[in-house]
Structure formats: structure tokens, C-alpha cells
Amino acid sequence: MTTAPIRLGTRRSALAMAQSSQVARALERVSGRSVELVQIVSEGDASRASLSQLGGTGVFATRLRDALRADECDLLVHSLKDLPTADAPGLLLAATPERADARDVVLTRDGTALADLAPGATVGTGSPRRIAQVRGENPGVEVRDLRGNVDSRMRRVRDGELDAIVLAAAGLSRLGAEIDLVAEPRDLAAWPAAAGQGSLAVETRADADAELLETLRALDDPRTRFAVIVERAILAGVEAGCHAPVGVHAVIDDDELRVRAAVYGAQPGDEVVVDRAEPLAQEYIRPQGSGKGADAASRVAHERASGIGALVAGLLLDRGAAELISPSTAS
Known part of the structure; x- marks a missing residue:
């Protein structure tokens, strides 16, 4: 069993340090190892320009991911709403802890x-x-x-x-x-937030050692993971970046998933809204344990969540959402 400290890469802002420290303490409890915070400065931290000028999508994540790939740290903690929806080559979203208030x-x-x-x-x-x-x-x-x-x-x-x-x-x-x-x-039913808002994402290398991956799995909340996969699939489906004028929130209530998604235009009242409810089998949101069976169950849940998100995105597009998203916010 490895006893070396786990290196957790984080932005140096007060909020990033607070949420990374929260994950670090949980990781120490489940792993029995110490966790060291490695502060990494991103372009978004160094510049005072507006997010739209900086490029919006992924501005806080790029430098951190470069550090992870370069083995400057073992894992990262992100605000999930700041992550691009596209997969990052060589990296893996290993855990989504239980979601906080998304409003x-x-x-x-x-x-x-x-x-x-x-x-x-x-x-x-x-x-x-x-x-x-x-x-x-x-x-x-x-x-x-x-x-x-x-x-x-x-x-x-x-x-x-x-x-x-x-x-x-x-x-x-x-x-x-x-x-x-x-x-x-703000009421999420009338004012849906950013995809993934309130959620943290724990990211590591896809080739990380099995012990670390198993430890990180213990931090994962299946209900949160399912809901945010739906939300991010909607964002990807309408081809909008994480700073585009899109609000979306998915919530699980017993055996039903309820989704509200809205795309906003430049003028008040210019919006396309979709409300959707989908039946949800409990196996999709049950802790999966470990081993090959758990991996297969996780893939099935991911496919179901992605499918719901794609369906909602299609409804938004059918109702004219693409006309409300400018090229600058869709990148």
C-alpha cells in the first residue's frame, strides 16, 4: 500500500483553496494518506480581463490540466461549471462529490x-x-x-x-x-443555473494507479454524477461553451429525473425553454462498488444520462435555440 502524500493541484484563489481543502480532508479520511495542496496559477487568475475576453470556456482549467499531465500533481479539483464539456485527452473525471446548493x-x-x-x-x-x-x-x-x-x-x-x-x-x-x-x-425552476453549478469535479490521469482511482471512487456521489452528466450533455448538444447564455438544472426525485433548460437571447424575453421529466431506474444512481462490473454499470449510467441530455438539447434546437447563441459564446 502506498503511503506517500497525495498531491492535489488547485488554483490559488480563496474559493479554489477552500473547495480543494474540503476534498483533501475527505480524501485523507478514505485513503489514510496525507494530502498536499499544490498551488497552480492559471491565465484566468493572472488576468483581470472579463471572462468573455479571455475566451470563457476552460480558461481556469487549461494550466491545471497541463500540470497534471506533467506530473506536477496527482489530481485536480475543479468547479465543474468551469470545465469544457469535451473530454480532456489523457485525463479522467474520477469523482463528483455530493452537490452543494446549485442556486x-x-x-x-x-x-x-x-x-x-x-x-x-x-x-x-x-x-x-x-x-x-x-x-x-x-x-x-x-x-x-x-x-x-x-x-x-x-x-x-x-x-x-x-x-x-x-x-x-x-x-x-x-x-x-x-x-x-x-x-x-433564485428559484432553479425559474432561474436555472450553469451546467454543473454547485458541483466539484475531481480529475486525474487516465493511467493513474489503481489504488488512487479506487480511493477517488469513494468520493463519488452517483446522483450528482448522473444529474451533471445530463446538464453537460445538454450544453454540448446545443454546441454552447460553459459561459454561453444557457441555464440548465437536473434534479433526481425518487425514480424520476426532472430537467429544465433555457437558452437566452440578447433581448429580454428572447428565450427557448424545455422542461422534461424522465423515469429513472434506481440502478443508475446506486453506488457501483468496484471491479469490472462496477465499471460496466457506470458506463451504462453515463450512456443513459448522456442520452437524456442529447434529447433535451435536440428539443431546444428544434425550438430555435441555435439562433440565440452567438458564435462568441458557442466556442
């Missing part, structure tokens, strides 16, 4: 609801999806680009530079941030 929250100084903000009020977000959702709920507000860490973003509201900002609930929770602003959680 967005709107933060304001005084608790004014987004819909009630006065014309000309300023709302900060750098996400094309959130921009479209904000304008759809309140066409009179002005949207400002938003970068920086969570504290600096909230400071802009406290200082009066912005009237509101939109953030992911999971990030606030993982940071344990002290929030002196008023949070308005």
Missing part, C-alpha cells in the same frame, strides 16, 4: 428584490447567462462586468458602487463568507 443568489444592501430595483440601478455579473436572466426579470437595470474574489465583489455593493451582484450560493457556502448583505436566492 444563484442576488445580494443587495437593503434587501430590495431584483424585480423591484429602480430603473438605472446597477447589477454586477460577468456571466452572459446571468446578464440575460437579470435583464429578463428587470429590463430597467444596468448590468456591469464583475471580476475579482467574493470579498471584493461584495465590497462594491457595500461601498455603493453597485446596487446588487449575482453570485453562486455554493461558493459563498464553501468560503464560509461573512455576509452582511441581504441574499435573495
